[in-house]
Amino acid sequence: MVSKLYYKNKLVIRLIKPFENKRLFTALKLNIITIKDYGFWPKKLIALDAFCQTGLQWTRVFSDEAKYLEMWDINAEAIKFAKKEFPKANVNCGDSIDAIMNNKLHRKDFNFVLIDSPVPFMYPDGSFEHFKFFDSIFKNIANEAVIMMDVVPNIETMLAKHPHPKEFSDKWAAARNQFYNVSNGAIVLPLQMTEIYKNKVEALGYTCKLVTYNARNEHFGILTIVVSKK
Numbered sequence: 076m077v078s079k080l081y082y083k084n085k086l087v088i089r090l091i092k093p094f095e096n097k098r099l100f101t102a103l104k105l106n107i108i109t110i111k112d113y114g115f116w117p118k119k120l121i122a123l124d125a126f127c128q129t130g131l132q133w134t135r136v137f138s139d140e141a142k143y144l145e146m147w148d149i150n151a152e153a154i155k156f157a158k159k160e161f162p163k164a165n166v167n168c169g170d171s172i173d174a175i176m177n178n179k180l181h182r183k184d185f186n187f188v189l190i191d192s193p194v195p196f197m198y199p200d201g202s203f204e205h206f207k208f209f210d211s212i213f214k215n216i217a218n219e220a221v222i223m224m225d226v227v228p229n230i231e232t233m234l235a236k237h238p239h240p241k242e243f244s245d246k247w248a249a250a251r252n253q254f255y256n257v258s259n260g261a262i263v264l265p266l267q268m269t270e271i272y273k274n275k276v277e278a279l280g281y282t283c284k285l286v287t288y289n290a291r292n293e294h295f296g297i298l299t300i301v302v303s304k305k
């Protein structure tokens with residue numbers, strides 16, 4: 076399964092290169108360029124990619140810039156390819172959520188954290204997205220850091236594309252109600268969402284220098300938070 080994806084990604088990269096060279100960038104690349112324009116991109120990049128898979132979709136976008144790169148994925152087959160592709164990185168096969176929450180990462184001064192978590196997906200413990208470990212990310216970062224995470228403004232749009240049983244969507248909506256502290260968690264649009272994350276970050280003892288949403292595609296997007304310890 077992953078090997079099929081790996082070779083597909085290899086092929087896509089080969090095919091897409093001429094287009095990328097013509098400045099038709101991926102969502103992540105554009106997001107990073109934007110953060111650079113703001114002057115918020117770390118000069119000495121200490122990066123954590125907590126859901127890296129093979130790394131061929133996203134990690135490769137910034138890996139060359141990293142002074143230190145730590146990668147995690149729970150899928151052993153994906154990690155086998157990631158190790159091959161990123162020989163200089165600290166590549167780990169394991170549960171990155173547990174690592175983030177229980178001090179198992181190899182550093183505590185990450186200034187870039189990428190959370191490309193699976194969606195739509197319920198973890199074995201019944202949690203969703205980054206909700207369980209969002210606060211714990213802040214135990215692992217430098218005083219100044221950039222965090223990029225997948226977020227879903229409207230789960231109905233996403234579930235129309237990736238159908239799941241009603242029980243799943245009900246549980247997902249309930250988890251969103253709780254995390255975002257809203258009554259209709261199925262839909263949390265970017266303006267509301269950015270305000271909620273800003274308040275969460277401030278409550279964790281950080282100044283939120285920037286919080287912004289950019290679409291990845293028509294189903295979900297990247298939320299970027301730039302923080303500075305108070």
Ligand SMILES: C[S@@+](CC[C@H](N)C(=O)[O-])C[C@H]1O[C@@H](n2cnc3c(N)ncnc32)[C@H](O)[C@@H]1O
Pocket residue numbers: 125126127128129130131132133134147148149150153169170171172173191192193194
């Ligand atoms: C959306 S994919 C990541 C794609 C990757 N960022 C890329 O650019 O190719 C989500 C990944 O999360 C991994 N995953 C799921 N639960 C995990 C966990 N608890 N710890 C680490 N990785 C996990 C899956 O194995 C999957 O590879």
